[in-house]
Amino acid sequence: MKYLGERLEEKLMNKTEYLNKLSNELGHMPYGDVKDIIQSIEEHFEEGAGEGRSEDEIAQSLGDPKELAAEFKDGAKFKQIMKKRKMSDSFKGPDGRGRIFVIIFNVFVGFWMWLILLAAIVAAFMFLAADLGIVGVIVASMILGKITEFLVPFIFLVLTLLCVAVFLVVLVILGIKYYGRGLKSYIRWNKNVWNYGLGED
Numbered sequence: 001m002k003y004l005g006e007r008l009e010e011k012l013m014n015k016t017e018y019l020n021k022l023s024n025e026l027g028h029m030p031y032g033d034v035k036d037i038i039q040s041i042e043e044h045f046e047e048g049a050g051e052g053r054s055e056d057e058i059a060q061s062l063g064d065p066k067e068l069a070a071e072f073k074d075g076a077k078f079k080q081i082m083k084k085r086k087m088s089d090s091f092k093g094p095d096g097r098g099r100i101f102v103i104i105f106n107v108f109v110g111f112w113m114w115l116i117l118l119a120a121i122v123a124a125f126m127f128l129a130a131d132l133g134i135v136g137v138i139v140a141s142m143i144l145g146k147i148t149e150f151l152v153p154f155i156f157l158v159l160t161l162l163c164v165a166v167f168l169v170v171l172v173i174l175g176i177k178y179y180g181r182g183l184k185s186y187i188r189w190n191k192n193v194w195n196y197g198l199g200e201d
Contacts, residue, residue, distance in 0.1 A: 025069035
């Protein structure tokens with residue numbers, strides 16, 4: 001009974017009610033993105049009305065506003081979402097080619113690319129640790145009097161290593177920051193290609 005009630009409520013939702021609920025579900029998305037999404041939905045309602053469909057029928061065809069908003073938040077475009085609604089969940093057609101592409105690309109390129117980038121970040125961190133270790137040994141030796149000759153060259157070496165350490169700190173911090181962002185965008189791109197296929201606007 002609860003399910004039937006929810007379906008009835010969704011069926012009776014008119015254009016204004018649907019757009020208001022969708023706007024609320026889109027939540028913290030950028031204003032410009034929300035504006036574009038609402039405009040696309042309004043145009044969809046107008047096209048449907050031109051075909052003689054009622055607002056509640058169009059709203060029902062769009063599905064639950066909460067689910068639609070979740071797809072928009074995940075980076076999908078309106079045309080992609082509507083195409084997915086018409087496609088069967090199979091490996092046939094454009095959707096299937098997209099899934100095959102995602103699998104092959106990640107096996108031969110994607111996985112190794114991100115692994116190499118991660119290895120580069122780890123290597124930079126290890127170089128930083130080694131650099132600071134050398135600086136620590138040299139400074140400790142100078143303080144304990146074990147290095148009494150060629151002080152100027154050693155001081156110059158310490159300063160050079162400290163400059164390298166600063167560079168490596170910045171490199172590691174930026175590497176971790178943009179690796180996380182890039183990986184998140186890459187996962188979203190994979191998900192879009194998996195769900196909607198290739199060559200979509």
